[in-house]
Amino acid sequence: MSQILDVNMEIAGNRCRLSQRAGRTCDQPISFLMQQAVANPDMISLAAGLADQSCLPVEVFRNTLRPLLDDSDRARIALQYGTTQGDMRLRRLLVKHLEHLEGIPACEMALEAERMVVTTGSQQALQLVGDALIDPGDIVLVGAPDYFVYLGTLETLGAEIVGVAMDEEGMLVDALEDTFSELQRKGDLPRVKMVYCDSYYQNPTGVTLHESRRPAILDTVKRWSREGKIYLLEDAAYRELCYEGSCPRSIRSYDDDSTVILAQSFSKSLSPGLKLGYVVLPPELVDPVVGLKGNHDFGSSNLSQQILAQMLESGAVVEHAAELRQAYQRKQMAMLNALGENMPNLPIPSRWVRPTGGLYVWLCFPEGIDTTRSGPLYRECLNQGVLYVPGEFCFPPEGNQWVDHPLGCAQNTLRLTFGALPEDRVEQGVQRLAAAVRGCCT
Amino acid sequence: MSQILDVNMEIAGNRCRLSQRAGRTCDQPISFLMQQAVANPDMISLAAGLADQSCLPVEVFRNTLRPLLDDSDRARIALQYGTTQGDMRLRRLLVKHLEHLEGIPACEMALEAERMVVTTGSQQALQLVGDALIDPGDIVLVGAPDYFVYLGTLETLGAEIVGVAMDEEGMLVDALEDTFSELQRKGDLPRVKMVYCDSYYQNPTGVTLHESRRPAILDTVKRWSREGKIYLLEDAAYRELCYEGSCPRSIRSYDDDSTVILAQSFSKSLSPGLKLGYVVLPPELVDPVVGLKGNHDFGSSNLSQQILAQMLESGAVVEHAAELRQAYQRKQMAMLNALGENMPNLPIPSRWVRPTGGLYVWLCFPEGIDTTRSGPLYRECLNQGVLYVPGEFCFPPEGNQWVDHPLGCAQNTLRLTFGALPEDRVEQGVQRLAAAVRGCCT
Numbered sequence: 001m002s003q004i005l006d007v008n009m010e011i012a013g014n015r016c017r018l019s020q021r022a023g024r025t026c027d028q029p030i031s032f033l034m035q036q037a038v039a040n041p042d043m044i045s046l047a048a049g050l051a052d053q054s055c056l057p058v059e060v061f062r063n064t065l066r067p068l069l070d071d072s073d074r075a076r077i078a079l080q081y082g083t084t085q086g087d088m089r090l091r092r093l094l095v096k097h098l099e100h101l102e103g104i105p106a107c108e109m110a111l112e113a114e115r116m117v118v119t120t121g122s123q124q125a126l127q128l129v130g131d132a133l134i135d136p137g138d139i140v141l142v143g144a145p146d147y148f149v150y151l152g153t154l155e156t157l158g159a160e161i162v163g164v165a166m167d168e169e170g171m172l173v174d175a176l177e178d179t180f181s182e183l184q185r186k187g188d189l190p191r192v193k194m195v196y197c198d199s200y201y202q203n204p205t206g207v208t209l210h211e212s213r214r215p216a217i218l219d220t221v222k223r224w225s226r227e228g229k230i231y232l233l234e235d236a237a238y239r240e241l242c243y244e245g246s247c248p249r250s251i252r253s254y255d256d257d258s259t260v261i262l263a264q265s266f267s268k269s270l271s272p273g274l275k276l277g278y279v280v281l282p283p284e285l286v287d288p289v290v291g292l293k294g295n296h297d298f299g300s301s302n303l304s305q306q307i308l309a310q311m312l313e314s315g316a317v318v319e320h321a322a323e324l325r326q327a328y329q330r331k332q333m334a335m336l337n338a339l340g341e342n343m344p345n346l347p348i349p350s351r352w353v354r355p356t357g358g359l360y361v362w363l364c365f366p367e368g369i370d371t372t373r374s375g376p377l378y379r380e381c382l383n384q385g386v387l388y389v390p391g392e393f394c395f396p397p398e399g400n401q402w403v404d405h406p407l408g409c410a411q412n413t414l415r416l417t418f419g420a421l422p423e424d425r426v427e428q429g430v431q432r433l434a435a436a437v438r439g440c441c442t
Numbered sequence: 443m444s445q446i447l448d449v450n451m452e453i454a455g456n457r458c459r460l461s462q463r464a465g466r467t468c469d470q471p472i473s474f475l476m477q478q479a480v481a482n483p484d485m486i487s488l489a490a491g492l493a494d495q496s497c498l499p500v501e502v503f504r505n506t507l508r509p510l511l512d513d514s515d516r517a518r519i520a521l522q523y524g525t526t527q528g529d530m531r532l533r534r535l536l537v538k539h540l541e542h543l544e545g546i547p548a549c550e551m552a553l554e555a556e557r558m559v560v561t562t563g564s565q566q567a568l569q570l571v572g573d574a575l576i577d578p579g580d581i582v583l584v585g586a587p588d589y590f591v592y593l594g595t596l597e598t599l600g601a602e603i604v605g606v607a608m609d610e611e612g613m614l615v616d617a618l619e620d621t622f623s624e625l626q627r628k629g630d631l632p633r634v635k636m637v638y639c640d641s642y643y644q645n646p647t648g649v650t651l652h653e654s655r656r657p658a659i660l661d662t663v664k665r666w667s668r669e670g671k672i673y674l675l676e677d678a679a680y681r682e683l684c685y686e687g688s689c690p691r692s693i694r695s696y697d698d699d700s701t702v703i704l705a706q707s708f709s710k711s712l713s714p715g716l717k718l719g720y721v722v723l724p725p726e727l728v729d730p731v732v733g734l735k736g737n738h739d740f741g742s743s744n745l746s747q748q749i750l751a752q753m754l755e756s757g758a759v760v761e762h763a764a765e766l767r768q769a770y771q772r773k774q775m776a777m778l779n780a781l782g783e784n785m786p787n788l789p790i791p792s793r794w795v796r797p798t799g800g801l802y803v804w805l806c807f808p809e810g811i812d813t814t815r816s817g818p819l820y821r822e823c824l825n826q827g828v829l830y831v832p833g834e835f836c837f838p839p840e841g842n843q844w845v846d847h848p849l850g851c852a853q854n855t856l857r858l859t860f861g862a863l864p865e866d867r868v869e870q871g872v873q874r875l876a877a878a879v880r881g882c883c884t
Contacts, residue, residue, distance in 0.1 A: 009726055014671045014700075016726050017635065022574040025733035056521040062511045069504045079498040079715035120562055120739040127738050132464040153737040193459065229456045258456075273521035275743040284451055284458050291467035295595040296569050297562040301717040301743040 020136070025156045032373075036387055044429035047387040049203070049359055050420035051272050055327045060316045061271070064307055074306070082302035084294045085286075086118025086278070090305050093312040094118075094278055098264075100318070101239065102253045110257035115281050117289055120300045122237050122265035122277030127153050128296070129233055129261055129279065132288040133193045134159045141179060141195040143171050144402050145362075145394035145413070147203045147235065150196065160191070163396035167406035168353050170209030171197060173216040180224040190227040199251055201238040201358020204394045204415035205407055208356065211248040218251050222259055231282070233261045240269035240321045243329035244356040258282055266308060268359070269321045274304040328359070334423040335361055335416065338430035346434060347441040353407070359419040363388075364408035369440065371414045380439045386432035389415040462578070467598045474815075478829055486871035489829040491645070491801055492862035493714050497769045502758045503713070506749055516748070524744035526736045527728075528560025528720070532747050535754040536560075536720050540706075542760070543681065544695045552699035557723050559731055562742045564679050564707035564719030569595050570738070571675055571703055571721065574730040575635045576601045583621060583637040585613050586844050587804075587836035587855070589645045589677065592638065602633070605838035609848035610795050612651030613639060615658045622666040632669040641693055643680040643800020646836045646857035647849055650798065653690040660696050667701065673724070675703045682711035682763045685771035686798040700724055708750060710801070711763045716746040770801070776865040777803055777858065780872035788876060789883040795849070801861040805830075806850035811882065813856045822881045828874035831857040 009016045033047045068074050085091075091113035099106045106112070119125040134140065136158025142151065144163030154161055162183070165175035176195070183189050197217065199209040209217065221232045234251045252262040265277035281289060293299075311317045336354060339361065343350045352363045371377050372392045381388060391413030392399060399410030407413070416433075418426045451458045475489045510516050527533070533555035541548045548554070561567040576582065578600025584593065586605030596603055604625070607617035618637070625631050639659065641651040651659065663674045676693045694704040707719035723731055735741075753759045778796060781803065785792045794805045813819050814834045823830060833855030834841060841852025849855070858875075860868045 014667060015669075016671045017575070018730055019573065019575055019577045019580075021577075022730040022734065025730065025737065050523055053518055053522065056518045058514050058517045058521065061517060061521060065507060065511060069507060072500050075500045075503060076495055076498045077715075079500065079503060079713040080495065081492055081709070081714040120742065123737075124739045131461065133459070133461055135461050135463075138461075149736070149740065156734070156737050225456060227457075229458045267523070271521040271745075272523040273519075273743065273745040273748075275739065275741065275745070288460055288464040288467065292464065292598070294591070295467065295565075295598050296738065297566045297717065298591065299717065300562065301715065301746050303713075303715040303717070303746060303749075304743050306715075307745075 020158070021156055024158060026152050033387060033389065036382065040385065043385050043387055044421065044425055044432060045387045046416040046418070046429045046433070047389045048420060049417050051268070052327060052331070052420055055324050057271055057316070057320045060311060060320050061307075064310045064314065064316060068306065068310060078303045078306035080302065082299045082305055084298045085290050086116065086300065087302065087305045087309060088113060090118060090309040090312070091116045093309055097312055097317070098280070102249050104249070104253055109253055111280065115283065115286060117279050117281065117286070117293060118300055118305060119277045119279060119293070120297070121267055121275045122235065122263045122279070123149065124296075124300070125263040125277050125279035126150050126233070126235065128289045128292050129263070129285070130154060130157050130159070131292050132285060133231065137191060139183065139188060139192045141176070141192065142396060143198065143202065144396055144399070144405070145204055145391060145407065146196065146396075147198050148389070148393040150235070151394070151396065161396040163399070163402070165402070165405050166205070166207060168207055170199070170202070170207050170213055171217060173213055173220060176217060176220050180220070189224065192224070192230050194231045194233055195221050196233045196235065197251065198235040198237070200236050200247070201241060201355055201360070203238065203358070204360055204389060204391075205362040206353055206355030206358050206360040207362070207407070208248070209251070214248060214251045215254045218254050218259060225259065231261055232259050233263065235263050237263070237265040237277075238268055238358040239264060241325060241328060241359065242357040243325055243332060247357070252280060261285065266317070269324065270311070270317055274308055276300060276304050276308050328419075331418040331421070331423055331426055334426045335418045335430060338427040339363075342430055342434035346437050348437065350437070359417050361416045361418075362407065363414050363416060365412040367403065367412060369412050369437070371412050372410070376440050377436060380436040381433060384432040384436045384439070386429050386436065388433065391415065462600070463598055466600060468594050475829060475831065478824065482827065485827050485829055486863065486867055486874060487829045488858040488860070488871045488875070489831045490862060491859050493710070494769060494773070494862055496864075497766050499713055499758070499762045502753060502762050506752045506756065506758060510748065510752060520745045520748035522744065524741045524747055526740045527732050528558065528742065529744065529747045529751060530555060532560060532751040532754070533558045535751055539754055539759070540722070544691050546691070546695055551695055553722065557725065557728060559721050559723065559728070559735060560742055560747060561719045561721060561735070562739070563709050563717045564677065564705045564721070565591065566738075566742070567705040567719050567721035568592050568675070568677065570731050570734050571705070571727070572596060572599050572601070573734050574727060575673065579633060581625065581630060581634045583618070583634065584838060585638075585640065585644065586838055586841070586847070587646055587833060587849065588638065588838075589640050590831070590835040592677070593836070593838065603838040605841070605844070607844070607847050608647070608649060610649055612641070612644070612649050612655055613659060615655055615662060618659060618662050622662070631666065634666070634672050636673045636675055637663050638675045638677065639693065640677040640679070642678050642689070643683060643797055643802070645680065645800070646802055646831060646833070647804040648795055648797030648800050648802040649804070649849070650690070651693070656690060656693045657696045660693050660701060664701055673703055674701050675705065677705050679705070679707040679719075680710055680800040681706060683767060683770060683801065684799040685767055685774060689799070694722060703727065708759070711766065712753070712759055716750055718742060718746050718750050770861075773860040773863070773865055773868055776868045777860045777872060780869040781805075784872055784876035788879050790879065792879070801859050803858045803860075804849065805856050805858060807854040809845065809854060811854050811879070813854050814852070818882050819878060822878040823875060826874040826878045826881070828871050828878065830875065833857065
């Protein structure tokens with residue numbers, strides 16, 4: 001998929017010896033995609049998951065920062081060190097925020113500020129949890145497909161990644177059960193440490209885990225947690241980008257506080273520039289995660305934390321997310337409409353999942369179409385001036401076993417996003433993609 | 443020194459299995475010290491290395507943020523994602539800033555924005571470099587004593603830490619040579635990956651590596667870099683806090699761009715709240731470090747980066763550091779004067795290194811006085827209402843071998859800081875410390 005670093009590079013006659021971890025670290029595919037976009041300014045990137053430039057909370061930010069600047073005492077707090085675990089006032093506001101999202105009192109969910117760690121985006125939360133649990137050779141179950149940045153992180157940690165089949169309603173409970181059975185049969189169950197589940201408008205498929213599956217997935221993980229505890233890492237980064245229907249409760253809200261690790265972010269619902277996320281941990285994982293974060297940075301930007309606390313307290317976060325949902329919904333409609341207009345007329349059929357939130361649409365082609373980075377469709381898309389994320393980045397290794405699965409396999413799927421583009425560019429991008437598919441069929 | 447986590451905790455009848463790394467992660471001693479300070483509000487903490495509250499750049503911050511807020515385009519850049527390696531405009535300004543500090547044109551030092559990575563404080567830079575180079579069992583040479591947070595980070599990485607003797611002018615070149623010889627004799631040279639050197643007003647001793655030793659230390663590392671490349675990680679976090687005399691060039695400035703990794707921070711010279719540092723890397727380490735940072739957070743707070751870029755461009759960073767130096771110098775004088783007035787009258791002798799910058803003073807007692815956390819002096823200091831950092835935290839394991847060394851050993855040394863306190867509290871703190879020493883002698 002991407003270049004693995006040589007851990008024993010010869011530099012000027014001297015052997016540079018990288019760590020095993022560095023050796024397992026791939027060049028993130030997203031860097032490659034960004035280079036492509038930079039190299040061709042007319043390129044329409046349906047690949048980059050950036051936030052919409054026009055939807056960034058400039059006014060909210062002004063209204064929040066002015067009073068913070070005018071009050072010297074508060075400005076000093078923002079400019080001083082914070083703590084490794086994160087500002088206590090912010091963590092208390094995060095409890096309230098989660099209470100509001102779940103619609104359940106915090107006390108009924110054992111939701112406490114003491115269980116939270118504020119992180120540099122939810123990516124840091126995911127990395128820290130992996131670092132605290134995974135040794136090389138340990139097994140992590142993920143969706144097939146799943147969030148490619150975290151797949152790369154798990155590879156760096158040395159995890160063996162095992163995919164679990166999904167459909168339009170998320171991870172299949174039976175498939176998870178079968179995967180566990182199969183691992184037990186092979187004697188591999190003791191190596192399973194974690195199940196990773198991106199539960200809302202999943203990156204890359206846009207699929208949300210159905211409400212009815214949430215307690216069932218949790219129950220399955222708990223039942224197989226026999227030869228050592230297996231955690232369920234719930235990534236809810238896109239949770240607040242719900243455009244249609246009701247947004248289900250988190251898997252965490254069904255837990256008795258023992259199994260689910262819940263990671264959330266403000267990069268999608270507020271501003272990526274603040275770079276803040278948080279994680280709610282079972283009690284025994286708080287010290288290990290805070291200990292590792294002490295090594296990494298002993299605390300995320302306190303300035304960002306003070307700004308976020310202010311925005312949560314004033315209600316600006318919830319208000320801004322409501323506006324953002326309207327803007328993103330229009331763009332999602334533009335993409336779905338453009339797909340509906342352009343794709344059915346092509347010589348080969350395609351299908352896509354209709355998401356009710358988030359930033360992504362997942363497109364599946366029949367076996368004949370090769371969507372990989374080295375395949376003809378990708379090349380033709382570059383010619384036409386449009387970029388997508390090849391599905392191959394999003395599947396666990398051996399991604400081809402997913403042929404005939406509801407969400408396709410590594411060779412013939414792709415991810416589209418409408419996040420950063422205005423509606424007319426979204427439409428134009430889909431037209432270019434359709435032209436590229438047509439070009440590949442002639 | 444501190445609690446090692448049990449990697450196989452039994453939680454409700456189920457075995458929670460932490461990673462080996464989490465198992466090697468100690469509770470940072472600083473957490474313990476902060477708890478002590480919180481538990482007793484009248485406590486004078488000569489332990490915490492916080493920035494002076496009254497010296498935080500509130501005005502500079504106001505003047506920088508107002509135009510950034512008023513310009514919607516610039517505000518949007520600050521609120522959007524940045525890149526993993528860090529904002530290019532900021533990295534170019536960092537090149538100029540370093541050029542100014544070194545007094546040497548960037549082109550003569552192979553100093554380029556492409557070699558830099560912007561990090562969440564310099565701690566993240568130190569951690570990422572360690573992560574890219576160190577496997578469990580690899581050897582890292584450090585000063586004896588040295589920066590305890592990084593000693594903890596190295597332990598988490600599984601490094602074997604070997605101390606090198608220091609005196610008032612920093613790491614001893616002969617001692618470094620002897621350490622390498624001894625490692626070679628034992629067949630351990632191939633496991634040596636890195637020498638860590640905190641080269642300016644070192645934490646914890648306040649000692650600056652003498653100008654004449656800089657090329658010599660570098661030359662020694664290069665000469666022993668035979669059976670695989672050995673890097674020199676130069677930590678220059680306190681570099682801009684120079685109060686007396688001239689501030690030497692970095693070790694990096696003597697390098698032919700192959701051996702030194704230079705880490706710097708704005709937490710000490712500007713504001714810890716921005717939480718930004720940076721690292722200059724030899725060419726072959728850029729991809730590995732950026733790759734790992736992609737896993738950790740794919741970029742530090744872009745908002746902080748845009749603010750810092752603005753402050754660098756306007757000259758505010760250099761101006762603020764000049765004011766800060768005056769304020770800290772007065773406090774350092776207050777501490778040195780208080781030590782001069784209070785310590786010589788005690789029943790037992792003590793000596794301290796007179797630093798010319800930074801935030802720390804290192805105090806050495808004769809063998810009879812036990813400064814450890816479980817010893818009588820620490821207890822008596824708690825009674826008197828004053829906190830220090832026991833020297834034991836700052837020495838590599840087997841810290842007792844440093845008895846009779848110029849900077850003392852783990853059992854009878856301590857670190858004092860005047861960073862966050864007003865002058866009268868610094869004086870009062872030293873008086874309480876003297877009273878505690880007297881109390882231990884009766």
